[in-house]
Amino acid sequence: MEGILNRTYKDEEVKRFNILYVDDEEVNLRIFQRAFKRHYNVFTAESGFDAIKILEENQIDLIMSDQRMPGMTGVELLIKIVPKYPNIVRMIMTGFSDEDEIIRVDREVGLDRFLVKPWNQEDLKEEFDKALELRNPTEEEKPEPAPAPEVKKETVAPIKPTKQELKKEIIKSVEARKNMMSTVNMDQVIEFNVSLRESLLPRQEELRLYVEDAFVLYEHNRVNHNGYWFGEVSDKLLMTSFNTNSGVIHALTLNTFICATLMELMYKDRIFDPSEILTSLSTRIQNRFFGKKYDENICSVDIALLIYDKQDESLLFGGANHNLYSFSKNGEFKTLSGNISPLIPGVEPDVNVLQFDTFEVSELYFISNNVIDDSTKKSESNSALLSTQLLLEELHKFPMIMQAKLLHEYKYKSLVGVRF
Known part of the structure; x- marks a missing residue:
């Protein structure tokens, strides 16, 4: 004692x-x-x-x-x-x-x-x-x-x-x-950021708790600039896919921050409007990473965001330089277009919110679509989009899990698909 x-x-x-x-x-x-x-x-x-x-x-x-x-x-x-x-x-x-x-x-x-x-x-x-x-x-x-x-x-x-x-x-x-800091092992820094990002990414099994027929294709490595997140509260399901246009460490850090911010906006702030979510996300990225000295050459974000209200079977879509691809019940392919411009931190996005009902669509696909301004590459981008459309037209009637396997064979590495 x-x-x-x-x-x-x-x-x-x-x-x-x-x-x-x-x-x-x-x-x-x-x-x-x-x-x-x-x-x-x-x-x-x-x-x-x-x-x-x-x-x-x-x-x-x-x-x-x-x-x-x-x-x-x-x-x-x-x-x-x-x-x-x-x-x-x-x-x-x-x-x-x-x-x-x-x-x-x-x-x-x-x-x-x-x-x-x-x-x-x-x-x-x-x-x-x-x-x-x-x-x-x-x-x-x-x-x-x-x-x-x-x-x-x-x-x-x-x-x-x-x-x-x-x-x-x-x-x-x-x-x-x-x-x-120049003596720090950058490989260790990158691996730490990868682990942090992975801890926030929900798994395919979780998505199927919300939507029975769905899949997530995602390449888990350090150079993947794409990300996704989904979560449900009060019978409202938020699904999003995004791509950060920046260097490796910036992309890893931003992907992690975007996932964490979406969690807070959904579960804590209870915001279910795509325009409000994207505006808040833009502001928070600006405040956290750039202050008053933002340089748009450092990073921008392409993002597609969908709110599914299970009670009234309605869907709200908003996007920035990132589209959704869908099929109607009769098999008609359609592109749901977001803004042409990406999400620029600190700049309030002019979000074009589309509203429709689940009976209007059968399948939805989140595929990152980075628009390239270089005119010499536009034709390549368009042909790639056309081939993606043709491939989805061939596959969309199969069960989602089978579609995921076939798309993986065609080297698609970041893609989320759901069937209502």
């Missing part, structure tokens, strides 16, 4: 500082909590507003905030709280340079440390300890008061770094982090 009491007492001594981490990504908060809970009393907040409430109810020694958050940025949070809590250690964490904003907060309220994502646990703990000990020295560390000088000397305020000097320091910090 005595050993347990002594150990508890020592733990309390070690954890003498309260630190608050602010980030709108819940997964980042959980990782931070696990990393530092043995060393400090850790508080977390998902927004600047939640952080202010925690500060009002607890004595916080150090606050570290992510910079880019909806509602209130990290800089805005620090500027707001420092007048009320002038002795708190304040740090900004960001994955972007944000030079002007960092300079602004340092000029207005002072900044103890500017940190660049991704962080290393040992390095970050060292930064915390240095800043906390400087602001809160122990009795042994406190310097003895200096004797009063015989002659009063004029005190000179410390010279703050110029804007140019601070900017150089920020750039130096960013470059150092980039150099560190």
Whole structure:
């Protein structure tokens, strides 16, 4: 019993500082909590507003905030709280340079440390300890008061770094982090992203719980830029297929983010309108990945989205540079066209929503259709589409599971089919 009491007492001594981490990504908060809970009393907040409430109810020694958050940025949070809590250690964490904003907060309220994502646990703990000990020295560390000088000397305020000097320091910090990241094994990074994407992709068996005769063809590898997702709530089934026009890592990250966002829009926000879903998706991709510096050459998304209301047997379709292909009950082939333009992050899509009933269609196929502007390649694209139509006309009467096997033999790698 005595050993347990002594150990508890020592733990309390070690954890003498309260630190608050602010980030709108819940997964980042959980990782931070696990990393530092043995060393400090850790508080977390998902927004600047939640952080202010925690500060009002607890004595916080150090606050570290992510910079880019909806509602209130990290800089805005620090500027707001420092007048009320002038002795708190304040740090900004960001994955972007944000030079002007960092300079602004340092000029207005002072900044103890500017940190660049991704962080290393040992390095970050060292930064915390240095800043906390400087602001809160122990009795042994406190310097003895200096004797009063015989002659009063004029005190000179410390010279703050110029804007140019601070900017150089920020750039130096960013470059150092980039150099560190260049040594990371990119294969491991890609494989991690692949695993994360795979964990969010629903399986063919799940689709058949919602629609009895259906199939999913999907090539599970790192270079597949296509994705899909489906889920049901309140007798409404959301089915979607998409293609990200970007590099491998961007595509993997965006595919994962799109799946997670669709889950939230469907299960949490209960949004069942294709136009609202695509608009929200565009905005969230912009806010999460690009801020104000989006370059449409980096990425765009081709997406087809279908809402099936099981109660009234109705279907709503909206798409961006991605069509649906269907057969009517009498076997007539039809293309359901979405917008010509892809989904551009931050640009509100002008979605052409089509509404029809299940008795009007027999089979529906989600096939990624990336429109190519190069006139020399348009004929190739059209002939490929024509051959796909002819192939589907030959196969659509077969059971869906048989269609999937035959389409796979014809090298189709990303395709979802359903029969109503």
